Amino acid sequence: MPPxxxxxxxxxxxxxxxxxxxxxxxxxVGPAWRSLALYRRLIRNNYVQALTITxxxxxxxxxxxxxxxxxxxxxxxxxxxxxxxxxYGQHFSFFLFTLEAPRVLVExxxxxxxxxxxxxxxxxxxxxxxxxxxxxxxxxxxxxxHLQPTARLLRFSSPVHVVWQTLxxxxxxxxxxxxxxxxxxxYLLLTRVEGKIRVAELAAxxxxxxxxxxxxxxxxxVEQMAMEVDPQFDFARFIAALMEMNALVGVSMETxx
Amino acid sequence: xxxxCPAPIxxxxxxxxxxxxxxxxxxxPPPVAWMETHPENYFGEGGAPRQLLEHIRSQYPLxxxxxxxxxxxxxxxxxxHLRKLKALVDRFQPxxxxxxxxxSSVDGRFLNDLLPLPYTEESLNLVCAKIDExxxxxxxxxxxxxxxxxxxxxxxTIPEGEFMAxxxxxxxxxxxxxxxxxxxxxxxxxxxxxxxxxxxxPDAVQEIHLAGFDRVGRWLVDTHGRAxxxxxxxxxxxxxxxxxxxxxxxxxDTNLPPLAELVEQASQADAILRACYATPA
Numbered sequence: 001m002p003p004x005x006x007x008x009x010x011x012x013x014x015x016x017x018x019x020x021x022x023x024x025x026x027x028x029v030g031p032a033w034r035s036l037a038l039y040r041r042l043i044r045n046n047y048v049q050a051l052t053i054t055x056x057x058x059x060x061x062x063x064x065x066x067x068x069x070x071x072x073x074x075x076x077x078x079x080x081x082x083x084x085x086x087x088y089g090q091h092f093s094f095f096l097f098t099l100e101a102p103r104v105l106v107e108x109x110x111x112x113x114x115x116x117x118x119x120x121x122x123x124x125x126x127x128x129x130x131x132x133x134x135x136x137x138x139x140x141x142x143x144x145x146h147l148q149p150t151a152r153l154l155r156f157s158s159p160v161h162v163v164w165q166t167l168x169x170x171x172x173x174x175x176x177x178x179x180x181x182x183x184x185x186x187y188l189l190l191t192r193v194e195g196k197i198r199v200a201e202l203a204a205x206x207x208x209x210x211x212x213x214x215x216x217x218x219x220x221x222v223e224q225m226a227m228e229v230d231p232q233f234d235f236a237r238f239i240a241a242l243m244e245m246n247a248l249v250g251v252s253m254e255t256x257x
Numbered sequence: 258x259x260x261x262c263p264a265p266i267x268x269x270x271x272x273x274x275x276x277x278x279x280x281x282x283x284x285x286p287p288p289v290a291w292m293e294t295h296p297e298n299y300f301g302e303g304g305a306p307r308q309l310l311e312h313i314r315s316q317y318p319l320x321x322x323x324x325x326x327x328x329x330x331x332x333x334x335x336x337x338h339l340r341k342l343k344a345l346v347d348r349f350q351p352x353x354x355x356x357x358x359x360x361s362s363v364d365g366r367f368l369n370d371l372l373p374l375p376y377t378e379e380s381l382n383l384v385c386a387k388i389d390e391x392x393x394x395x396x397x398x399x400x401x402x403x404x405x406x407x408x409x410x411x412x413x414t415i416p417e418g419e420f421m422a423x424x425x426x427x428x429x430x431x432x433x434x435x436x437x438x439x440x441x442x443x444x445x446x447x448x449x450x451x452x453x454x455x456x457x458x459p460d461a462v463q464e465i466h467l468a469g470f471d472r473v474g475r476w477l478v479d480t481h482g483r484a485x486x487x488x489x490x491x492x493x494x495x496x497x498x499x500x501x502x503x504x505x506x507x508x509x510d511t512n513l514p515p516l517a518e519l520v521e522q523a524s525q526a527d528a529i530l531r532a533c534y535a536t537p538a
Contacts, residue, residue: 004379005331007410008363015368035408038476043370050369080367083325083338084297088369120301150303195305 015043016079047075050085054116055092057167058108070096086120089113107160114152114190115197121149123192124249143219148249150192153210157185161199191245200245205229206238210247264318266291266352266464268502268530270523271320273509279309281516286316289523291352293320293506300341310349320353320464320506321346322402322433327367328387329360329374339394346395353464353504355400355433356391358384358421375410376420381427388428400463401425402433403453405441405479417442418453425461432457435466436496437508440489441477450492459500467493467526468508482512484522494529502530 002010013019014036048071052059059067074095080088093109126148147153187207189200202210205226212222226233242248271291274282276298281287292313299310313319325338346354359371374380392399401424403417415423421432434457443450467490469483485493485507497503507522 004375004377004383005363007375008331008360011372012363012366012368016366032408034475038407038473038478039370039372042478043368046369080369081365083327083335083361083367083369084300084341085325085369086297086300120304120306122303192304195308 015040016076044072044075046085047071047080047088051089051092054089055109055112057164058105058112060167061108061163062105070099070101073099086116089116104158104160104163107156107158108163111154111156111160111164111188111190111199114154118150118152118190118192119197121192123150123246124148126243126246126249141218141220143251144216145213145219145248145251147210147214148191148247151245151247152188152190153207153214154188154190155185155207156188159184159186161186161188161201164199189242189245189247191247193246198245205233209238210242213248263350263352266318266320266504268504270505270507270526270530271317272507272519272523273322274310274313275510275513276306277513278516278519283309283312287516287520289317289520290527291318291320291504293322293353293508296321296323296342296345296354297325299345314349319349319351320355320504321349321351322506323354323356324371325361325369326356326387326391327359327361328356328391328401329358329372329380329384330362331360331383332362332365334387334390335362339391343394346397353400353431353433354395354397355402355464357402357404358424359404371404373404373406373408373410376413376415376417378414381415381420381423384424385427388424388430392428392430398430400431400433402435402466403438403442404435405438407445407476407478409446416453416456418456422456422458422461425458430461431463432461433464433466434462434496434503435468436492437466437468437470437481437485437489438479440486440492441470441479444477451495454496454499462500462503465493465496465503465505466508467505467522480512481508481510483509484514484518485525490525490529493526497529497533502533505530 010019018040048068051071051074052067055067062070074089074092077095078091082088090113093106093113096109097106187202187204189202189207189210191198191200209222209226212225213219223235226235226238239248267290269290271293272287272289274292274294294310299306301307321342323342326334326342328334342354357371358374360374361368361370361372374384388399388401401421403421424430425432439450439453442448467485468479468481469485470477471480471482472478493505505526507519507526509519509522
């Protein structure tokens with residue numbers, strides 16, 4: 001018998017790449033290929049199941065049969081690197097892209113992975129509007145806000161959130177921040193509120209402002225950006241809407257109070 | 258931060274905690290003695306699953322049944338995985354922490370299944386070293402579960418039961434005895450389950466698993482997708498009679514039934530445990 005490491009390496013190759021276990025096929029019970037075929041089937045099913053949990057709307061859209069085919073292809077290209085299956089499937093969107101799958105499938109996968117990530121992210125204590133107002137004495141040039149770890153900003157070239165929403169078993173309301181919907185593509189803010197994922201469509205300017213905040217720009221700088229584009233922009237309302245969506249966390253100041 | 262001290266798990270039946278039953282469990286906590294879950298499902302440090310586990314832990318003794326440490330692999334233990342497990346164990350203080358006598362990774366590539374080891378001296382040394390590392394990190398004994406096998410490695414030199422007994426002797430770990438796995442292996446591989454049980458040190462067995470299997474071609478497959486079969490109940494009665502009452506878990510992971518059916522299975526196990534208590538020595 002080969003050393004354990006060689007045996008495990010050959011077994012893994014047989015499972016994922018379909019290579020034979022030439023040196024080890026003299027099993028005592030039954031033809032070896034039957035055992036190996038069963039293990040291959042069970043292992044593949046594990047991954048298909050894991051991806052089904054992470055990408056339920058994608059599966060619903062394309063059907064179980066096509067989804068399983070994609071999932072098996074993904075397994076060959078991206079073997080698991082962790083004993084924690086929650087981490088499996090990160091590159092599924094890119095994999096679909098390399099297959100030249102329809103854009104909406106690629107983007108739906110990207111949206112669902114973001115939902116998956118934030119579903120178990122650690123939420124930091126959100127700040128209240130009152131607390132924010134308490135900073136009046138602070139030089140606004142020093143104040144920065146950050147995105148919640150449970151929030152994601154995403155830009156899509158298709159209105160994928162509409163597809164995602166339509167596929168939900170229970171209808172989820174799309175929150176808005178007071179801007180008209182773009183005709184093509186979508187700027188989305190994903191947040192987690194009381195354990196549930198919320199998807200809000202942002203106007204291009206809102207997205208730009210929030211991206212600037214996430215990149216560490218000071219709040220007053222972001223406000224100036226807004227005023228340059230739209231002098232009537234209600235910045236306080238914008239901040240309040242973001243806080244209501246649990247999108248912002250903490251405030252850092254470059255100088256102490 | 259420590260949430261609780263470990264609560265003792267009585268020699269009664271518990272059920273596996275599954276997300277599909279969360280709502281029902283919250284609305285009306287079922288009459289079971291304890292619950293078990295896969296710690297990997299809570300490795301994410303936030304979100305609803307964690308909150309729910311906090312709630313469950315406040316009402317039931319808890320056991321963690323890991324599936325990802327790959328203790329039979331020649332790869333080193335995944336330190337990130339072990340660190341996450343340690344943090345979770347410290348937080349929730351489960352009564353038992355268990356893993357499988359199997360491997361699932363090689364050269365950093367995971368198969369995420371519970372694959373059988375050849376039972377050799379090389380495997381024995383490897384497994385004992387890994388268990389020692391895990392127990393040192395967790396600062397508590399680990400329970401090791403016998404797994405389902407759909408093949409036997411031709412050059413295994415040690416019978417499985419003796420292999421497990423030796424692991425216990427060398428590492429000081431305990432045993433989680435899965436009777437469904439034992440039955441499935443007995444049928445698939447033409448083994449004698451009693452022979453296996455005869456060499457297992459009774460005191461090492463701290464928990465028992467019961468589950469259902471499916472028939473796939475010539476195989477019995479350990480799907481955890483059905484009620485416990487009569488043959489497995491019989492093996493359970495035999496085991497309890499010879500080993501004494503042990504905390505017993507009804508595992509049901511796929512094709513999940515209503516919670517009430519799971520609880521009914523647990524009450525069947527409780528009835529057998531009660532009968533054992535009533536039997537004069």
